[in-house]
Amino acid sequence: MTARASRAIYLVLHAASALALAGILSACTAGPASMTVADTLVEPVVLTPEQQAIVDRREAREETLLQQVLTPDTAAEVALLHNPVVAGALETLGMLYIDRLLVAHTVSPDFNGGQPRSTMDTRIERPISVNVMSWLYGPALELNFTSEERLLRVQAADQIGALLFAARRAWVSAVSARQTQRYYEDVVLALEAGRDIVESSRSVGNATELEALRAQTLHADAVAHLTTVQVAAALERERLIQVLGLWGPDAERVQLPERFPDLPRTPVTPDGIEARAVAQRFDVEVGRSTGEPGEAAVNARADVRTAWLAYRGAYDLAKHAREALVPLAERTSAEQLKMYNGMIIGVLDLLADAAQRINAVNAALDAERDFWLAEIELQRAMAGVGVSAVAAQAGAPSGFQPGATYHVH
Numbered sequence: 337m338t339a340r341a342s343r344a345i346y347l348v349l350h351a352a353s354a355l356a357l358a359g360i361l362s363a364c365t366a367g368p369a370s371m372t373v374a375d376t377l378v379e380p381v382v383l384t385p386e387q388q389a390i391v392d393r394r395e396a397r398e399e400t401l402l403q404q405v406l407t408p409d410t411a412a413e414v415a416l417l418h419n420p421v422v423a424g425a426l427e428t429l430g431m432l433y434i435d436r437l438l439v440a441h442t443v444s445p446d447f448n449g450g451q452p453r454s455t456m457d458t459r460i461e462r463p464i465s466v467n468v469m470s471w472l473y474g475p476a477l478e479l480n481f482t483s484e485e486r487l488l489r490v491q492a493a494d495q496i497g498a499l500l501f502a503a504r505r506a507w508v509s510a511v512s513a514r515q516t517q518r519y520y521e522d523v524v525l526a527l528e529a530g531r532d533i534v535e536s537s538r539s540v541g542n543a544t545e546l547e548a549l550r551a552q553t554l555h556a557d558a559v560a561h562l563t564t565v566q567v568a569a570a571l572e573r574e575r576l577i578q579v580l581g582l583w584g585p586d587a588e589r590v591q592l593p594e595r596f597p598d599l600p601r602t603p604v605t606p607d608g609i610e611a612r613a614v615a616q617r618f619d620v621e622v623g624r625s626t627g628e629p630g631e632a633a634v635n636a637r638a639d640v641r642t643a644w645l646a647y648r649g650a651y652d653l654a655k656h657a658r659e660a661l662v663p664l665a666e667r668t669s670a671e672q673l674k675m676y677n678g679m680i681i682g683v684l685d686l687l688a689d690a691a692q693r694i695n696a697v698n699a700a701l702d703a704e705r706d707f708w709l710a711e712i713e714l715q716r717a718m719a720g721v722g723v724s725a726v727a728a729q730a731g732a733p734s735g736f737q738p739g740a741t742y743h744v745h
Contacts, residue, residue, distance in 0.1 A: 338605055341386075353557075397543065402590065403585070412499075416468065418582060422499065428488055429472065431471075439468055442467055443467055444471040447474075462715055469719060470720070472497070476489045492548065493618065494619075494722065501716040506590075508708045509576070512701070517566055524559055530554075531554070534687075535551070547687070577590060604644070610640055617632075617718070620633055639717045643713050644714055650711075651687050656703075662697060668689065668692070672686060673686070
């Protein structure tokens with residue numbers, strides 16, 4: 337094969353990862369289709385002027401959010417405003433007609449003087465979650481009810497808080513699947529061009545039948561994998577839409593970014609997070625209200641430590657993939673091309689190198705996804721709602737699951 341042809345093979349195989357590498361290295365359920373946003377809002381038959389104003393503001397805010405590319409926080413807000421589960425939980429809490437925009441964007445005046453705690457770290461204590469829970473503490477922990485009624489109220493508050501993190505996790509999974517799909521679309525196009533070049537070279541005697549078959553196999557494998565990731569992307573998008581509580585035309589309007597944001601320059605440190613968790617977690621507040629703060633505090637500390645360890649490990653892996661694995665794969669490819677041009681290695685070696693480079697980029701994309709999921713899990717652990725995603729992982733030993741059980745007397 338000529339040096340010009342070999343260079344062409346290298347370029348087309350290399351081009352597939354360009355978009356993904358640029359992002360990675362840059363920092364070095366169902367309902368009728370005719371239903372709309374307004375149809376999901378639980379409203380009385382006759383609204384007072386104040387209630388109608390609240391509904392109008394909520395619809396306008398949802399319209400604004402659906403016109404934008406979603407972020408984790410705006411996904412959580414859409415779920416709060418639109419998911420029917422929230423209406424049922426608020427009704428249990430006696431808050432059905434509260435202004436959810438007020439709940440999302442302000443701290444309750446009955447909580448800490450209407451101000452967030454001074455020790456709050458907004459990277460792991462997201463304002464919308466802090467705001468929402470500040471409004472739910474009082475109604476959830478009200479003592480003037482039977483133990484059964486109080487338990488239902490606590491569970492309702494936990495359900496709302498957990499939904500915010502479920503929306504964030506669904507956003508991460510959907511963006512990750514979309515990013516992987518776009519990468520493999522580029523891979524398939526590049527490998528198709530590479531296959532054609534090898535086949536053309538074989539026809540004039542510059543490549544062997546084995547080399548042509550290997551190029552065809554690599555392309556066929558990529559096509560099969562693309563089909564798999566396309567299905568995964570569609571499913572993850574549907575899961576996100578379900579968590580948001582959307583359907584019909586509104587579901588089609590959901591916009592996702594092309595890629596994740598860059599990794600933070602530095603990870604969150606563990607300094608003070610246990611003390612902050614004990615001071616503010618919802619399940620600890622429930623424990624205090626029922627005279628069982630000790631058990632809740634022990635569980636809270638363990639949950640936060642576990643979440644932080646997983647978070648820090650995920651950060652280190654994602655950074656390593658971005659700063660070491662992918663650059664090494666790129667340098668190796670460049671050296672492989674030099675050796676090929678020097679007639680030291682053959683086309684099969686170039687094709688094998690292409691597969692290794694694809695695997696390196698895939699590992700980096702997966703590591704990014706795992707980091708953002710781990711950060712959301714740390715945020716959830718600081719809030720003390722829902723069930724630990726770390727404990728729920730397949731194969732993980734069963735242990736404390738915050739939010740799964742509340743002792744209300």
